[in-house]
Amino acid sequence: MQIFAFYLFASIVIASAAFCIFARNPVHSVLWLILAFFNAAGLMLLVGAEFIAALLIIVYVGAVAVLFLFVVMMLDIDFAELRAGFMKNLPLGLLLALVLLAEIIFGVGAWSSAGTGDANAVIGLPAGGPSNIEALGTLLYTKYVFLFEAAGLVLLVAMVGAIVLTHRQRGGVRKQVISAQVNRRPEDATRNTQPEIGKGVEL
Template identity: 45%
Template sequence: MSVTTGLFYVFSAVLLIAAFRVITARNPVHAALFLVLTFFQAAMIWMLLKAEFLSITLVLVYVGAVMVLFLFVVMMMDINVENLRIGFWKHFPFAALVGVVIALEMAAVLMGGFRVVDEPAAVVAGAAQVSNTKELGTLLFTQYLYPLEVAAAILLVAMIAAIALTLRARKDSKYVSPGDQVRVKSRDRMTVVKMAATQTAAEPAAPQAETKA
C-alpha cells in the first residue's frame, strides 16, 4: 500500500467519525467544531486527488468564513439543547427513512464514478504539465463568464440586503450621523473659556451669637 492510499484511508476515517459526531454531539458549538474538522479532512482528500483549487477554496470559504459565522451565531443565540431534543424519537423513523432513500439515490448516481479505468499514457503525460487551477480559471472567465457575473451580482444583492436588514433604528442605542461628524469644525467641538489666573478664596461666614431668653 502506497503512502497516498494510506493517507486517504486515514483522512476518510477521521472524516466519517467527525461527520458522525456532528449529528450526535449534544453541544451545538461542539457540533460546529466537528463540522470544521470534517471540512478539513475533505480538503485533504481533494488535495490527494490533485484538486488543490477546490481544497483551498473549501478551507478559505467554508472553514474561514461560513463556519466562523455559524460559531458566532450559535454562541450568541444561547440555544437551549433540551428544547431541541423534544420529540426527537417521535420523528426519528421518518428521518431515518428519508436518509436511507437519499443515500441509495446518491449511491446509484455515483456508482459509475467509482470504476477504475486506465487512461492512455499520452493523456496522463499531458495532464501532468497542466495546472487544473489555471484551466479552471480560464474556463470560468471565457466559456462561463456570463453565469459567473450573474452569480456575482446575486451575491452582491444578497450582501446588500443582509446589511439593510440589520440596519434597524434602536431607541436604546446612541447614534451620530456620519454626515454631521464629517461637517463638524474644531470650534464646534471645544469652547475656550477665559478665567482669571488666581482667585481669592471666599471668607468664611462669622458664627452667629446665641441669644439667651
C-alpha cells in the same frame, strides 16, 4: 501511501460528520464541521484537485466562522461558561491543532508523491499540461466571466441580507445619524483657543 491517506481522511470525515450531527453543544458542532472540511480537503488533494482543497479550507471554513457568528447572535450562549472552560480545554485544543497540521502535511506529501502528471490524469487533464487551477482560472475569467461576477453580486446581496436580519435595536445606545455627521461643519466641531498659563481650560 495514497491508499492509507485516503482511508485515514475518509474515516475522519465520516466520524466528524456524525459527531457534528449528534453533538448537543452548537459550538462543538461547528468545530466538528471544521474538522470534516479539513479532511475533505485532504481527499481533494489526493485526487489532484488542489483548487477544491483550497476552497474547502479558505471558503468553507470561513463560512463556518460566519455560521458560528450566527449561532452566537441567535442563541443564548453563556460566554462566562465558555471562558471558564477555555483554559481547561487548551491542551486538547493544541493537540487537535497539531493533528490537523500533521494531516495537512501528510496529504500534501501524498499528493506530491503522485506527481503532477498522475494528478492531471485522474481529473481528466492531459499529462504535462496546465494544472487544474490554471485551467479553471482561464475558464472562469474568459468564458464564464459574467456568471462569475453575477455570483459575486449574489453573495454580496446575501451578506447584506444577513446583516439586516441579525441587526438588533438595543436600548440605551445612541443611534448614529449619518445626515447630521455629513452636514456638520468643521468650525462647529473644533474651537482654537490660546489659554493663559495657569488658567486651565474652559469647558
